[in-house]
Amino acid sequence: MTDQLATEGTEALIQRAAAGDHDAFQDLLTPHLAMFHYAVLRIVKDPSDAQDALQEGLLSISMSLPNFEGRSQFSSWAYRICVNAALQVLRTRRRRREEFMEDLASHGEDDGRPMEAEARLDWSTEADAPLHLERQEVRMRMMKTLDLLPDSLRVVFVLKDIEEMDTQEIAEKLDITPAVVRQRLHRARMFLQERLKPVLSGRWP
C-alpha cells in the first residue's frame, strides 16, 4: 500500500470515527496502540498506571476527535494527547504520595525516592554484556535502566530526549523553570550514560 493510500484510509477512518463510528475509532487507534502504550509507560513507569493513562488518553482522543483539524499527522496529535494523559496520572500520583508523606517531604527535587543502588543494572561492570543479548532483551534492559530514575528526572529525560519537546515547553508543562529542567536533564543523562556505557560506546548489537 502506498503512503498516499494509507493517508486516504486514515482520513476516511478519522471522519467516520469523528461521526460516531466506534469500529472506525478502534481501527484508527489499533496500529498506534503499542507506540502510545510505550510512551505512557516510559513516563509513569508502573504498568497499571500506564493502562489507566492510556485509557484516559484514548478517551480524550475520542472526545477531541471532532476538533482534529488535520494540521498535524493524526498519530502525532493522538500521541501528544496520550503523553499529556500520562503526565496527568503522574501529577495525581505525586499529589497522592505527598498527602501521605507531607511531613517527610523534605527532599523536594526527587520526590524522596532514591536511585536504588542495589537495584541498578550496572552494565559498565559487564562491559560486553549487550553483545550476548538479543536486541529485544537489550531494549527491555534499557527500559529497566530508565525506570531506575526517580520520576522527576525520568519525566524530564523522556520529554526532552525521547519526545523531543523543547525546554520551555517542558518547563511550562511541569511548572518548573527552564534552569531546573536542564538541571534535572543533566542528572538523568549522567545517570544513564554511566549505566549505558557499552551501548553508548557502540558495543551494541
Added chain:
Amino acid sequence: MMGLPSCSEVESCMTDYMERALPWRKRMGIRIHLLICKVCAGLYGRLRTLSGRAKDLFAPPSPEPPVEANAALQHAMDLIRKQGTNGPPPT
C-alpha cells in the same frame, strides 16, 4: 590567559553547554577543555549519543501492543460505546 574550567566544572555544565545555555566566555572555556581532555571529550560523546539516539535506544521492544494496552483500548471502547463520547452519539 584566562583559566580553563576544571574537569568537574565541565562535567557539571555539560547539559547547559549542549543546550547552549551558557555565556560565551564559559562556552569557549569548555570547548577548549574538550579539545585537550580525553576524559571529558569521552563523556561529551556519550551524552551526545544518548541524547541524539534516545528515541531509537528507548524504542518499544516489540511492535505488538502488550496485554495492558489492549485492555486499555477495550475499556476505553466500552466507555465510549456506553457514553457515545467520540463525536456525536449515533441517532
